[in-house]
Amino acid sequence: MDQSWTIYFAGRSLFYVEADKYRPCFDVVNILDTIKSLNIGVSIVTHDLNLKNCLKENLKDVQVYGRKELRHSFKDKTISNTKSVFIGPSDDDLFISASYKLLYINPGWSHEHGPKAEQYGIKIRRVEQLISMLKILVNQHKWFYKLKISEKSELISLMSANSYVVGKKEKDVLDHFQEVLKRRGTVYKDALTFHLLSGMMQYEELYDIDYWGEMPSSGMEPSAILVEFKDRCRYLTGKKTKEPILIRYRKIIKSHSLSKDERLKLGAGRLLDSVKINPYYEGKLKDKTICIIDDYVTNGATTEMARNLLEKTGVKKIIFISLGRFLSNYGVTYQKEDYQIDGNIYGENHKYSRKEIDSSYGTNAIKEDEAKNEVKEIYDILNGTGDE
Structure with missing residues (x-):
């Protein structure tokens, strides 16, 4: 089966930074494995060289990019920007998404959020909610x-x-x-x-x-x-x-x-x-x-x-x-x-x-009456009654 979507996580959407040390926001390995099980590719984007090297050593089947590296890869079409989602709390995350036409999500669980990211990002407040939304995303979308x-x-x-x-x-x-x-x-x-x-x-x-x-x-x-x-x-x-x-x-x-x-x-x-x-x-x-x-x-x-x-x-x-x-x-x-x-x-x-x-x-x-099913699924996700 061809991989349909790719998720790009900014480092600060996965880790809190405290005294120059990184603390996971959640069980990162388990969440990334869950996303990959949906046939979604996972990449991480960070400008921190130490974090980048650490991630490359410890995470399997996860591509890790520096920010400049990612921009160049989109620009020269080494990687495709179609059906791609960028998750990050900063204004720079928004600007990358806008420049390369990525669906941008502002992670509500992060501690800091840029003002533009707050204004234009889609805020998803819990990572469990994100997983449920991604399940809708990977299915065939129907316009009514x-x-x-x-x-x-x-x-x-x-x-x-x-x-x-x-x-x-x-x-x-x-x-x-x-x-x-x-x-x-x-x-x-x-x-x-x-x-x-x-x-x-x-x-x-x-x-x-x-x-x-x-x-x-x-x-x-x-x-x-x-x-x-x-x-x-x-x-x-x-x-x-x-x-x-x-x-x-x-x-x-x-x-x-x-x-x-x-x-x-x-x-x-x-x-x-x-x-x-x-x-x-x-x-x-x-x-x-x-x-x-x-x-x-x-x-x-x-x-x-x-x-x-x-x-x-x-x-x-x-x-x-x-x-x-x-x-x-x-x-x-x-x-x-x-x-x-x-x-x-x-x-x-x-x-x-x-x-x-x-x-x-x-x-x-x-x-397309099937489009109504997506509305019902969103209800369940937002009210905590769906598959999370």
């Missing part, structure tokens, strides 16, 4: 929903958002995720981030993103949690541009204030005269691949608003990622709309008119 919207655009959704037709465990997870997304709650945020980023790492097109953006909220201020998710994705793929791509310049009525029939009738047109493309990107999006992160997709009006505006810039491809996908058991599941847009899409005076509408377009989607 995929829809090719046009030749240039596609929508993928991480999980189902329908909490009223699921079991208790899944409903509990989805309710907590909604708390994170809608009310900036902190419960389960790292689990949701881990689920999103690990899924990204198995979807190779996401490594080719030139610019990351978030869907604007109904108000004038951007969604803080979507900006945070975008920034974490940006760091994972080594992109520095953080300016928003889409800007809402006029407040709109929230969609839940309208009936379903009203929302479908108004469609994306309800949103097109309140959003513009950030002038910062004028002339920069042509032939580029961009990704827009949203919280939920229901009928697709917000996605269609963004798609019509962005395709007009001459982009190569747009990937829309929604964390949750509401699906109706009857009627419309995605309403595709094509608009004629005239005027300056980087300003507030563009005009639009709907040319075509297809209310049954969502029947073309691919839906």
Whole structure:
């Protein structure tokens, strides 16, 4: 069997440093053997020459690198950076991960954490929890929903958002995720981030993103949690541009204030005269691949608003990622709309008119119900009831 993933442990994610001496954070040999039993390769990264030599002498089947050595190995492709995870508490650990597109985990059991590592890392608090998360990681990741919207655009959704037709465990997870997304709650945020980023790492097109953006909220201020998710994705793929791509310049009525029939009738047109493309990107999006992160997709009006505006810039491809996908058991599941847009899409005076509408377009989607199993497994891990 080919080895699918590789874990890089920074020395300080395995050992505490006390008076220039190293004390193990846990039973290092046993934990590393457990990880290797999952068909995951294990490497250790340290700049301490004495520790490096000691590890090489005492650990079997574990590659030990110096930091410069690891960087050079990634750069000259002596080793592959695909399906790789870096675990370490320092800002330099984050920077290595960002430079070479590694999934970055901030080990909560370490004594010291860099400020950037705290901000952008996925914090896993116990090593037993890490093992359980890795068991999910090595299994085939399923996106719940995929829809090719046009030749240039596609929508993928991480999980189902329908909490009223699921079991208790899944409903509990989805309710907590909604708390994170809608009310900036902190419960389960790292689990949701881990689920999103690990899924990204198995979807190779996401490594080719030139610019990351978030869907604007109904108000004038951007969604803080979507900006945070975008920034974490940006760091994972080594992109520095953080300016928003889409800007809402006029407040709109929230969609839940309208009936379903009203929302479908108004469609994306309800949103097109309140959003513009950030002038910062004028002339920069042509032939580029961009990704827009949203919280939920229901009928697709917000996605269609963004798609019509962005395709007009001459982009190569747009990937829309929604964390949750509401699906109706009857009627419309995605309403595709094509608009004629005239005027300056980087300003507030563009005009639009709907040319075509297809209310049954969502029947073309691919839906993977197996993705729900991963949500249930995350519930068990976070609540201490899973296999740890």
